[in-house]
Amino acid sequence: MAGTRSTGVKRKSRNHVQQDDSSSPTTAARDGQTALALRIAKHLAPPPPCATSDRSAAAGDGGGNVAFSPVSVHAALALAAAGARGATLAQLLNFLGAPSAEGLADFCRRVADLVLADRSGSGAGGPRVLFGGGIWVDASRGGLTDTFRDVAAESYKADARTVSFTKEPEEAVKMINEWVKKATDSLIDSVISVDDVDAATDLVLANAVYFKGEWMDPFQPTSTSTGTFNLLSGQQAEGKFMSKFEMLKVACMDRFKVLELPYKSFRSYSDTAKGEVNASVWPDASEVTQYSMFLFLPDARDGIATMVDMITASPAFMYSILAEMKEYVDLKLPKFKITFNWATLKDTLCQMGLTLPFSPEAANLQGLCQGDEGDGVPLQPLFLTKVAHMAVVNVHEKGTEAAAVTFLPLRWWLSRTCCGVYRRPSIQFLHHGEAVRGDCVCRARSRSNKVINI
Structure with a gap:
């Protein structure tokens, strides 16, 4: 997909994402994002000649075409980390290479505001870039916590919407896919189906990123x-x-x-x-x-x-x-042009060491939703049931168009x-x-x- 490189006068900028202090939380989170991208790439890379390896098997198609955006994967997991607590938060932070939830949120906010901000309509020229998150919470859950809602909106550009996965699953899925289509400028029109939700689904988190740029010197x-x-x-x-x-x-x-x-x-x-x-x-x-x-x-x-x-x-x-x-x-x-639907990303993440958010018994995501339904009865704890990812990359003579979506459904546990x-x-x-x-x-x-x- 896409990243960028800053050019211009080489002097300090108060808004620059990269800090001079290599030990700063923002720099650590940046290095963690890059490290995660490289780890996933290595996990999916084909094995050396004549070697036996299951690295590329994680792609799910035995060595076929693969496309993924680690920026989207990182942002979706970071959004989940904003609502994690205890050992689950610690494992997510370690997996993402971030020193703290605050440092991670600050880094993601800076990336969203500076690196992934769309200025194509400002008269300044350059590629079109879209970045944002979505949160869909079941009406029976009692709403998001104020802290999570604020961090999600400020750092992850994620808007929250109330749906009914239990009573109106088709309408909820339609709403999510309409958001996906808009967030990717119609390059991806759907990522979730009714089969991905059920009566126990309480929350869906998502991130989407879109890039469309023309070459400085196009191919003829x-x-x-x-x-x-x-x-x-x-x-x-x-x-x-x-x-x-x-x-x-x-x-x-x-x-x-x-x-x-x-x-x-x-x-x-x-x-x-x-x-x-x-x-x-x-x-x-x-x-x-x-x-x-x-x-x-x-x-x-x-x-x-x-x-x-x-x-x-x-x-x-x-x-x-x-x-x-x-x-x-x-x-x-x-x-x-490559289109890849990575429905088994959860399995890959587990193989890479991220397990607690997916455990019905051990996941601690208590910072996501309010703790009571209104009658004093605590809600069942949430855990991630799936991490799925879809990416499209189109490289042609004029330039590149690419988009990716990562979504995480959560449910409560029934037991020269x-x-x-x-x-x-x-x-x-x-x-x-x-x-x-x-x-x-x-x-x-x-x-x-x-x-x-x-």
Whole structure:
């Protein structure tokens, strides 16, 4: 999916997400988000050649096409953490790499306000970005706690709505899917069905993110042609390849290369001063946001597993390998659209160590809803029954359009001139200096690109 990279005058900004103090809660939460993205990517990556591994089995289709947005997954779990208590909160914070619930909420608020704020209609130019959350609580539950409602709205841009999963499940599901369609600009029209809710469903949490950006220098459709893609199995498949020759930022690492493809960015403060845009749009040049896609290409045809191991070694290593040197590049990039419905994300999270929120006996999510129905009878404790995720990524000559939704139903318990030809498994990241997302294009046993959004 997408992340961004800040450009402009290199000076301190009071609104900048990344803090100078590496020990600050915000920086720790940022590194935790990146680490989670890399852990999920490694969990889904194909195993090394001739190795036995169940890493890619978590994708649920035995090595088929995969797309995910860790920003959405992270935000949805962070929203749940805002209502967690005790050992459940501690496990969620540890899993998300955040020092505290307050630090996590502050980081997510900064990302939502600065990195994922949509300015496409402000006259400043740049991609269209949508980010937000949704909360649907059953009328019988007694409502959300004031604390959770406030944090959800301020830090996670999540609006709460009252529904009846018991009496009107079809209407509740329709309301949720209408929200999804609007939040993703119709790229995703539904993520939940009546089968996902029942009489015991009390709450549904969701996050959605949408990105649509045009390349700084678009590919020419006349240069797109059919080419051969090398599969991990050793076989080959035909696909459409976009082509261009231009100067781009490149980094040549041991066993792989990194290339940056920038999107059209928001106009800089110097432009606003010339009267092209209202000068109040950008009061500080260091706040100008640049979105880019980073392409990671292993040198060896079967080198994707080794490359994933290297780039997932640590968040710091991820930051250090981003392309900086400019070279002329003869680029051939697959044109693709991937849709992936990850219904078994809960199983993957459990395998990665997140278990307490899903336990009917041990989950402590008492901070979500009010504790009484009004007659003094305590409500049954809530636990997460599922974490599901849907993502769509469309890369073409003009740019990229992508969206992702993560939803969590809860219920109560009844008891140099460089040639970059992407004809083999590769990784694509779209990056911001503070929040990393991206795409990993891997061809496995299917005939279409395997994309992992990071």
